[in-house]
Amino acid sequence: MNDQEKPDTSRRGFVQLLAGGAVAATAASALGSLAPAGGAESTAKQSRIQYGMLIDTRRCIGCHSCSVACKAEFDVPLGVNKSWVEYTEKGTFPNVNRHFLPRLCNHCSEPQCVAVCPTGATYKRPQDGIVVVDSGLCIGCKYCIQACPYDARFLNPVTNFADKCDFCIHRVSKGLLPSCVNSCIGGARIFGDVNDPESEISRQIAANAVTVLRPGKGTEPNVYYIEADITEQAENSDGSYRVRVTTHRSIKERR
Amino acid sequence: MHELNWGLPVILYLFLAGLGAGAVTVSGSVLLRKGGFHDSRMDIARYGALIGPIPVMLGTFLIVFELGQPFRALNLFKMINLSPMSIGTWALALFIILSGLYAICFIPRQATWPWLGKARRVLAWLCVPLGISVAIYTGVLLGAMPARPFWNSPILAGLFVLSALSTGTAAIMLTVALFGEKSAEHREGRENDQYLLVSSDALLLGGEMLVIFLFLMFAHLTIGDVRHAVEVILPGGSLASLFWWGVVLIGILFPFVMELFQVVPKLLYGRTFRSSLVLEVAVALSVLAGGFALRYIIVVAGQVTGPTTL
Ligand code: SF4
Ligand code: SF4
Ligand code: SF4
Numbered sequence: 354m355n356d357q358e359k360p361d362t363s364r365r366g367f368v369q370l371l372a373g374g375a376v377a378a379t380a381a382s383a384l385g386s387l388a389p390a391g392g393a394e395s396t397a398k399q400s401r402i403q404y405g406m407l408i409d410t411r412r413c414i415g416c417h418s419c420s421v422a423c424k425a426e427f428d429v430p431l432g433v434n435k436s437w438v439e440y441t442e443k444g445t446f447p448n449v450n451r452h453f454l455p456r457l458c459n460h461c462s463e464p465q466c467v468a469v470c471p472t473g474a475t476y477k478r479p480q481d482g483i484v485v486v487d488s489g490l491c492i493g494c495k496y497c498i499q500a501c502p503y504d505a506r507f508l509n510p511v512t513n514f515a516d517k518c519d520f521c522i523h524r525v526s527k528g529l530l531p532s533c534v535n536s537c538i539g540g541a542r543i544f545g546d547v548n549d550p551e552s553e554i555s556r557q558i559a560a561n562a563v564t565v566l567r568p569g570k571g572t573e574p575n576v577y578y579i580e581a582d583i584t585e586q587a588e589n590s591d592g593s594y595r596v597r598v599t600t601h602r603s604i605k606e607r608r
Numbered sequence: 609m610h611e612l613n614w615g616l617p618v619i620l621y622l623f624l625a626g627l628g629a630g631a632v633t634v635s636g637s638v639l640l641r642k643g644g645f646h647d648s649r650m651d652i653a654r655y656g657a658l659i660g661p662i663p664v665m666l667g668t669f670l671i672v673f674e675l676g677q678p679f680r681a682l683n684l685f686k687m688i689n690l691s692p693m694s695i696g697t698w699a700l701a702l703f704i705i706l707s708g709l710y711a712i713c714f715i716p717r718q719a720t721w722p723w724l725g726k727a728r729r730v731l732a733w734l735c736v737p738l739g740i741s742v743a744i745y746t747g748v749l750l751g752a753m754p755a756r757p758f759w760n761s762p763i764l765a766g767l768f769v770l771s772a773l774s775t776g777t778a779a780i781m782l783t784v785a786l787f788g789e790k791s792a793e794h795r796e797g798r799e800n801d802q803y804l805l806v807s808s809d810a811l812l813l814g815g816e817m818l819v820i821f822l823f824l825m826f827a828h829l830t831i832g833d834v835r836h837a838v839e840v841i842l843p844g845g846s847l848a849s850l851f852w853w854g855v856v857l858i859g860i861l862f863p864f865v866m867e868l869f870q871v872v873p874k875l876l877y878g879r880t881f882r883s884s885l886v887l888e889v890a891v892a893l894s895v896l897a898g899g900f901a902l903r904y905i906i907v908v909a910g911q912v913t914g915p916t917t918l
Contacts (some may be wrong), residue, residue, distance in 0.1 A: 454918075469752065471693035472683045492683050493676015495613045496693050502755035502915060508613070513676035566918050570754045583918040587836070604611050608755075608914030 403462070403482035404520050405547035405575035406534070407554050407563065408455050410582070412541035415440060415453035417601070419533035419542065423457075426521065426532040432603040433507040435518040436533050439607070440599040441582045452582035455541070457533070458505040458518040459566065459574030460484050466497035466506060475515065482548075482575065483522060488514045502570040504608050520544075547575055610912045617674035622746050622903040623775070624667030625700070626768060627896070630776020632660035632707045633739035634808070636732035652801050653732075655783045657714040660776070661707040664742070668700060692752055696745030703738040710735050743772035750910060757833035758840075759910040761826075767819045771899050774812035778863075778895035781805045785888040802888060803874065803881040809895065810867035813860050820856070837913035841905060846912070851905050859898010863891045 415438055423429065423436035439454040464484050466475050474490035475497050477483070486497075491514040498506045498515060509516035521531035525544075529535070534542040545554035554577075564581055565574040585607070586598045600607055635656025638649055672681050684697045710731040719725035747765030754760050781802065788798055827838035841851040866887060873879040 465753065465755065469691050469693065471689065471691040471697060473687050473689060474683075490683055490686070491677065492680045494693060495676070496691070496749070498613050499911070500753045500755055504914075508676050515676070567915060570915070581918075585917055587916050606610055607918065608610055 401479060401482065401548065402546045403548045403575060404460065404525065404544065405482075405554060405577065406457070406520075406531075407543040407557050407577045407579065408581075409541045409543070409557075409561075409579040410453060410455075411580050412539040413438070413453040413455055413537075414539050415451070416538060418536045418538055419455055420601070422532040422536035423518070426524075429516075430509060430511045433510065433516070434602055435505075435516070437600065437602050439601065441584050441596065442599070443582075443584055443596045444594055452584075454578075454581055454583075455533075456503070456505070457576060458484065458501075458520075459503055459572065459576040460518075460520060462573035462575060463571055465500045465502065465570075465572060469496045469500045471496065481525075481546075483520045484517075485519050485522070486515050486517065488512065491515050502567050502572060503574075504604065547577075610914070612908065612911050614674065614907055614911065617670040619900075619904050619907045621667040621671035621674075622768070622907065623900045624663035624670075625746070626743050626772030626903070627775040627779055627899065628660045628662065628664035628667070628707075629703065629739040629742040630660075630772035630774070631656045631663075631779050632703075632710065632735050632776070633743070633773060634776050634780060635660060636710070636736040636739065638804070639728060639732045640736070649801065649804070651784060651788060651797070652780055652805065653728075654714045654717065655787075656776070656780045657707075657711045659779055659783055660739075661704065661711050663779075664700075664704060664707065668704065692745055692749040696742070696749060699738055699741040699745060703735070703742045706731055706734050706738060740769065743769045750906070755915065756910045756913075757915060758837040758913045759906070760834075761823065763819055763823055763826075764906070767816065767823070767902075770812050770816045770819060771902055774809055774816060775896055775899035777805055777809040777812065778892040778899075781809065781888055782892035782896075785885055785892065799881050799883055802883040803871070806867045806883070806888075806891070807871045807875070809891075810864060810871055813864040813867070813895070817860055817864070820860075832917075833915045836916045837909070840909050840913055847905055847909055850901060854901030855898055855905060858894050859901055863895045863898070866891045 417438050419436050420434060420438055423434070427435065429435055436455070436457045439456060441452045441454060442449065443452075444450055460477075460483055462482070464475075464477055467477055467484060470476075471494065472490045472492055474487045474492070476485065476487065478485060493508055493513050493515065495508055495515065498508060501517075506515055506517040508514070521529075521533075524531060524535075531542075531544055534544045543554045543557055545552040547554055547558065549555060550559075558577055561579050563577040563579055564583075565577055566581070566583065568574075584596050584598075586596050598607060635653045638656070639653040672678050675681060684694065685701070688694050688698055710728070713724060713728045713731060716724070719728065744765050747768030750756070750759040751761055751764040784798070784801055784805070788794075788801070790798070824838065824842075827834050828842070839845050840847045842848060843852075870881070870883060870887065874881040
């Protein structure tokens with residue numbers, strides 16, 4: 354793959370010009386949390402595309418194909434992951450079980466990483482709701498890494514920019530599926546526009562009991578799960594049953 | 609183990625910028641307070657102005673190299689948004705420039721030219737609110753993240769301001785003790801200065817105690833994320849000994865008791881205030897050490913804890 358096919362995040366300036374002047378757009382986004390959104394903006398919010406993912410953990414066999422495909426797609430450096438699979442083992446022999454929880458950035462509708470970024474390098478693309486990092490602006494201050502409740506971000510040890518899953522913009526914009534979806538051997542990942550009621554993902558979300566991770570943080574994630582086991586190791590404390598969470602990351606613990 | 613994305617440079621920045629901003633704020637407030645003040649109070653204003661900007665600049669230098677892209681730091685000035693880091697950066701930049709000018713105005717001891725005295729006052733009016741902004745924004749910055757339950761509290765910003773003012777006061781106290789005029793005719797003025805500094809610092813330390821008590825009490829009475837997070841500094845937690853020995857005992861209780869011991873005879877019984885060099889230096893150093901320990905604990909504790917449920 355040559356460089357031109359990489360996601361072109363610097364096009365945002367152009368998008369903002371379309372939205373009525375770069376300065377006005379910046380001011381509007383800066384004030385967005387103060388003033389209630391104007392009529393025009395709220396309609397735009399409803400009608401635009403919001404990409405999301407539905408992960409059916411019943412179909413996941415914990416093979417790490419997604420993690421490997423993502424690593425290969427972006428040449429993600431050693432020790433960091435945009436996509437990873439956590440194992441939750443629990444119970445006492447012989448009543449034991451192991452659940453798999455594939456993880457990635459949730460492309461939140463209220464992303465705190467965006468709210469805290471001092472340079473505007475992290476932003477939510479208005480055209481498709483994907484949260485991206487503009488590597489031309491990022492200074493590597495790591496504020497977004499601290500603020501993401503899902504630990505989905507990291508400082509790329511090679512480029513020293515904040516980095517994370519970008520829903521494979523370079524593939525999606527050409528009509529391909531994200532690499533992790535494409536490679537999932539269990540068919541556990543469904544990718545699509547959650548704002549389009551006719552899409553496969555919207556129909557599956559409507560038909561199943563779904564959850565998002567840490568809904569209480571107010572981030573409004575766009576990655577949904579069917580039967581996600583969110584048991585935490587801390588629940589081990591009363592000793593009634595055993596829990597062991599393996600994150601398969603260099604950061605050994607969930608945070 | 610959890611990853612520490614923010615390490616020693618950030619801790620030192622929080623400590624040094626707080627100290628410097630605190631010293632300049634104290635200096636400006638003393639300068640601007642009209643009437644009732646002995647001539648010698650000028651010394652407090654002068655020392656605060658002269659020492660304040662240095663730690664702020666040093667801390668800023670350090671934190672730039674904590675960035676993944678230090679040579680891009682100027683990107684911060686391409687825009688201003690509602691991120692506490694963005695607002696804080698602008699305040700910090702303004703503060704560095706204005707407090708630098710303010711310090712330059714204090715290089716000559718006497719305001720020989722009338723415009724110099726005026727310049728000092730104008731700059732003091734600007735430096736006091738900016739100094740408080742620099743001291744407070746770091747607490748807002750850390751407190752703004754629900755992903756970090758240990759930090760996610762508005763009281764953190766209050767704690768940071770109090771700690772900045774008290775370390776700033778301690779730094780002035782130390783400078784006056786070490787470099788202030790020691791000749792006999794200055795004795796009274798000097799003791800006046802120390803009385804003001806020591807009593808203000810006792811007040812600030814009292815405030816810190818109150819805030820820490822509230823922080824611990826609310827964390828302890830609640831359940832879930834915050835309770836779980838605060839356990840790292842409660843007895844048995846991994847940071848407990850540094851917190852209780854370093855912050856509470858050395859950083860607050862010891863200097864607070866010593867300061868009361870010095871201040872109370874004059875405050876309550878109108879006796880003459882007696883200060884001793886050894887005590888001044890010891891109190892100032894312990895406040896500074898405690899201030900550093902506090903920043904260390906808070907930066908580390910926030911990162912080694914997280915929400916308890918997925
Ligand atoms: S999961 Fe984290 S990094 Fe991704 S959009 Fe949400 S807050 Fe930002
Ligand atoms: S590390 Fe980069 S993307 Fe993240 S908050 Fe800082 S400047 Fe923004
Ligand atoms: S969508 Fe692309 S970047 Fe995101 S986890 Fe999947 S493969 Fe990685």
